[in-house]
Amino acid sequence: MSTTDTAIIRIDNPQVEVENLNLYYGASQALKDLTFGIPGHQVTALIGPSGCGKSTLIRCINRMNDLVDGLRIEGAITINGENINDPALDVIELRRKVGMVFQKWNPFPKSIYENIVYGLRIAGIQDKTVLDEAAEKCLKRAALWDEVKDRLHQSAMGLSGGQMQRLCIARAIAVSPEIILMDEPCSALDPRSTSRIEDLIRELRGEYTIIIVTHNMQQAARISDYTAYMYLGELIEYGPTQTLFTMPEKKETEDYITGRFG
Amino acid sequence: MTKKFWRQGEPFVWATGLALSLILFLTLLLFYVVLANGLAVFWPKKVALATLQDGRSLLGEIVQEETIPHNEKKRLQFKIGNRDLYGLDFKWVDASEITSLTYPKDVHVLERQEYGNFYGYLSEFEVKGIAPPVSGSNSLAQTIGALEDRKVEVHLLGKKIANLNRRVELIDHHLAKARYNKEENTPALAAMQGEKQGLKTEFEALVSILGEKSAALATNQAIFTDANGQPKAIALPNIVRAYQPNNMSFFAKCAYYLERLRELFFDEPRESNTEGGLFPAIFGTVMLIFLMSILSFPLGVLAGIYLREYAKDGWLVKMVRIAVNNLAGIPSIVYGIFGLGFFVYGIGGGIDQLFFPERLPTPTFGTGGILWTSLTLGLLTVPVVIVATEEALGSIPPGIREGSQALAATKLQTLTRILLPMASPGILTGFILAMARAAGEVAPLMITGVVKLAPALPLDGVFPFLHLDRKFMHLGFHIYDIGFQSPNVEAAKPMVYVTTLLLILIVLAMTSTAIYLRNKMRQRHSVVDV
Ligand SMILES: Nc1ncnc2c1ncn2[C@@H]1O[C@H](COP(=O)(O)OP(=O)(O)OP(=O)(O)O)[C@@H](O)[C@H]1O
Ligand SMILES: [Mg+2]
Numbered sequence: 001m002s003t004t005d006t007a008i009i010r011i012d013n014p015q016v017e018v019e020n021l022n023l024y025y026g027a028s029q030a031l032k033d034l035t036f037g038i039p040g041h042q043v044t045a046l047i048g049p050s051g052c053g054k055s056t057l058i059r060c061i062n063r064m065n066d067l068v069d070g071l072r073i074e075g076a077i078t079i080n081g082e083n084i085n086d087p088a089l090d091v092i093e094l095r096r097k098v099g100m101v102f103q104k105w106n107p108f109p110k111s112i113y114e115n116i117v118y119g120l121r122i123a124g125i126q127d128k129t130v131l132d133e134a135a136e137k138c139l140k141r142a143a144l145w146d147e148v149k150d151r152l153h154q155s156a157m158g159l160s161g162g163q164m165q166r167l168c169i170a171r172a173i174a175v176s177p178e179i180i181l182m183d184e185p186c187s188a189l190d191p192r193s194t195s196r197i198e199d200l201i202r203e204l205r206g207e208y209t210i211i212i213v214t215h216n217m218q219q220a221a222r223i224s225d226y227t228a229y230m231y232l233g234e235l236i237e238y239g240p241t242q243t244l245f246t247m248p249e250k251k252e253t254e255d256y257i258t259g260r261f262g
Numbered sequence: 263m264t265k266k267f268w269r270q271g272e273p274f275v276w277a278t279g280l281a282l283s284l285i286l287f288l289t290l291l292l293f294y295v296v297l298a299n300g301l302a303v304f305w306p307k308k309v310a311l312a313t314l315q316d317g318r319s320l321l322g323e324i325v326q327e328e329t330i331p332h333n334e335k336k337r338l339q340f341k342i343g344n345r346d347l348y349g350l351d352f353k354w355v356d357a358s359e360i361t362s363l364t365y366p367k368d369v370h371v372l373e374r375q376e377y378g379n380f381y382g383y384l385s386e387f388e389v390k391g392i393a394p395p396v397s398g399s400n401s402l403a404q405t406i407g408a409l410e411d412r413k414v415e416v417h418l419l420g421k422k423i424a425n426l427n428r429r430v431e432l433i434d435h436h437l438a439k440a441r442y443n444k445e446e447n448t449p450a451l452a453a454m455q456g457e458k459q460g461l462k463t464e465f466e467a468l469v470s471i472l473g474e475k476s477a478a479l480a481t482n483q484a485i486f487t488d489a490n491g492q493p494k495a496i497a498l499p500n501i502v503r504a505y506q507p508n509n510m511s512f513f514a515k516c517a518y519y520l521e522r523l524r525e526l527f528f529d530e531p532r533e534s535n536t537e538g539g540l541f542p543a544i545f546g547t548v549m550l551i552f553l554m555s556i557l558s559f560p561l562g563v564l565a566g567i568y569l570r571e572y573a574k575d576g577w578l579v580k581m582v583r584i585a586v587n588n589l590a591g592i593p594s595i596v597y598g599i600f601g602l603g604f605f606v607y608g609i610g611g612g613i614d615q616l617f618f619p620e621r622l623p624t625p626t627f628g629t630g631g632i633l634w635t636s637l638t639l640g641l642l643t644v645p646v647v648i649v650a651t652e653e654a655l656g657s658i659p660p661g662i663r664e665g666s667q668a669l670a671a672t673k674l675q676t677l678t679r680i681l682l683p684m685a686s687p688g689i690l691t692g693f694i695l696a697m698a699r700a701a702g703e704v705a706p707l708m709i710t711g712v713v714k715l716a717p718a719l720p721l722d723g724v725f726p727f728l729h730l731d732r733k734f735m736h737l738g739f740h741i742y743d744i745g746f747q748s749p750n751v752e753a754a755k756p757m758v759y760v761t762t763l764l765l766i767l768i769v770l771a772m773t774s775t776a777i778y779l780r781n782k783m784r785q786r787h788s789v790v791d792v
Contacts, residue, residue, distance in 0.1 A: 062668060069575075092670050100668040106661035108680055118679075119669035168665070175669060 007237040007249040015040035021075035030056045032233040043210045045224035053233045054213040062098040099172035103184040105164040107156040115156045119175035142170035162193025182212040229253045300763030303756040304522035306507040309369045313362045321381040321489040343379035365508045373503040382486040389482045419472045426465045433458045442620035535744045536754040546734035558640030566651025589645035598706030601638030630711030632720045633730035643696035650692020654685035690780040701769045704738040712739045737765040
């Protein structure tokens with residue numbers, strides 16, 4: 001049904017391609033026949049009311065859903081032409097390519113430094129100079145360096161919420177992924193920290209493909225190039241952010257972005 | 263007014279406070295009783311000379327005073343010692359019978375190898391082979407000191423003989439094995455026979471030397487008199503320690519106290535355990551806790567990890583979980599019986615059949631020993647460790663796991679690098695509780711390997727050094743044994759207090775160390791608020 005929809009634009013040369021994706025939690029279907037492409041090196045925002053399946057979708061892209069019991073997936077997601085739902089695929093390789101930042105920051109109870117280099121250590125890198133350089137580079141990239149450079153070896157638990165979330169972003173980019181998934185990275189932060197993270201996303205854009213879930217309409221408008229609007233597991237409308245926010249094709253989309261929804 | 267009183271939950275607050283204070287009070291009382299009695303045991307007590315109405319007198323430490331309620335009569339209990347003269351160590355005397363009570367300065371107290379303490383006066387020496395004693399207040403100590411070298415010599419000789427004995431025993435084992443395997447006339451066998459013969463000759467020579475030396479030593483004696491002038495010759499080597507409590511300065515008393523403490527920690531028990539040191543029991547207790555920990559901790563942690571991280575949640579896992587939780591509630595004696603049946607007779611008997619058939623029917627592993635006791639205690643603690651591990655892993659926020667896996671860590675890497683370090687304080691807390699319980703457990707030990715007096719420690723210089731098949735001594739059992747099983751319960755009472763205090767202190771020390779380690783770990787891996 002939605003494949004032929006004019007409200008969903010086709011992307012040429014998408015980096016991530018979702019084809020006829022259906023997802024079931026036991027008997028209940030959470031994603032319904034999604035088909036769309038996500039362009040590389042751009043920011044794509046997923047919006048939609050609570051429970052519409054945004055997190056579920058984003059977690060499919062790095063196979064985070066593998067951890068969930070009783071979950072069943074049909075259809076394909078391809079990244080750079082490779083089907084990641086293929087059971088033979090090396091999930092570890094995939095996750096090295098696709099990083100993730102969670103809604104609730106989750107630094108490990110280790111030092112700031114150890115948090116940053118965790119992914120590198122896991123990948124088998126032991127050379128101290130490499131790790132040190134990576135730590136500095138990523139912390140600078142995440143605009144956190146100046147705040148923490150004097151306490152790299154103190155516990156990450158002593159940071160503020162916003163700092164912890166930036167640390168999690170730095171940690172994700174330390175392993176040089178191609179794609180970064182962000183599931184409501186700012187929803188638990190104050191406006192100042194939020195704007196810092198938005199700045200950061202703008203910074204990272206171009207270098208990484210970023211897929212971000214957000215409940216904040218203005219945020220989606222500010223930082224994303226493309227926006228997808230989902231409702232009850234279906235993709236209702238997908239297009240360049242500019243167009244979607246100013247001239248939505250669908251009534252539902254318009255209702256939602258203008259706040260008339262629900 | 264009253265309505266408000268009830269509604270605010272005031273009585274409930276009182277009840278909680280009351281419950282806590284009651285528990286605190288009982289705990290403090292226990293500590294007070296143990297501390298007050300245990301710490302005072304080694305302090306030299308004055309010896310009183312009581313002259314009675316019938317003209318007789320008695321010497322002894324006043325142990326307690328009591329008033330009989332119905333006739334208001336006061337009576338005193340004396341520790342009069344001299345068991346070889348009087349047959350009894352303790353005596354009750356009515357206060358009304360005592361005409362005078364003095365503390366003569368020249369009273370000697372002798373701690374002896376046998377028959378307990380002697381209280382009396384020194385009258386003369388009969389010594390050979392050492393310089394004749396000079397008279398004076400510390401002539402006794404000097405004379406005993408002069409014999410010290412020879413006493414040490416005899417002691418070492420005894421040790422040497424015991425070692426020879428053990429070597430002969432080892433050869434006997436080899437010979438029995440060869441006989442069992444139907445080996446005959448091999449050169450190795452002949453060599454062994456020869457060695458055994460050599461050892462035997464050496465053994466007999468040493469035994470006769472020992473006999474001569476100790477007999478010669480025993481001819482050195484001193485004549486003492488008791489309170490009524492009755493003479494008693496006491497061989498000097500039999501005297502472990504002599505002192506004059508009524509004539510001691512405060513510092514001399516302190517020195518005596520320290521000496522007794524040293525004996526307690528480093529010497530072996532005497533007089534069916536009611537006197538002397540506790541070294542073998544301390545050693546056994548600590549070693550048991552160690553072995554038990556080494557066996558049960560990894561097992562429990564691994565099982566807990568499997569249950570929480572790898573087992574698929576289903577009815578089977580639920581049943582296992584319920585079973586594990588209930589295991590912790592089984593009375594320890596039941597574990598003891600299981601240990602006896604399964605470990606000692608089952609596995610131990612099997613080992614004997616397989617590896618030591620030549621020694622049967624004398625069991626090697628098929629009888630109680632420290633290995634089986636540790637395993638039994640390990641079984642008792644393992645459920646607690648499993649539950650603690652499960653809970654500690656379960657309380658880690660799921661975001662942490664996802665965070666690690668999203669950074670391309672495998673499940674094993676996540677477990678070893680993130681989850682286990684984070685769970686370790688919780689796991690250790692459970693383990694500490696389990697360890698404290700196991701350390702004070704006595705019932706299961708009694709049937710799986712503890713003995714009143716072990717001939718040798720489970721760890722010594724004889725190959726293979728660690729003798730897990732050996733029986734051992736334990737402070738908890740020691741308390742039961744000397745306090746309730748010894749023929750002279752009254753005389754053993756001080757030792758019961760000391761042993762109790764020591765057991766409590768050891769458990770406290772071990773758990774405190776564990777708690778200290780855990781807290782250090784907790785600082786390093788503190789968990790987020792989340
Ligand atoms: N582990 C799960 N088991 C069963 N159902 C689930 C599970 N996780 C999510 N769901 C269901 O799937 C649907 C989509 O959930 P999802 O978390 O993807 O929504 P969302 O769009 O991210 O919502 P929010 O904006 O509130 O985060 C919901 O109806 C939810 O109840
Ligand atoms: Mg969500």
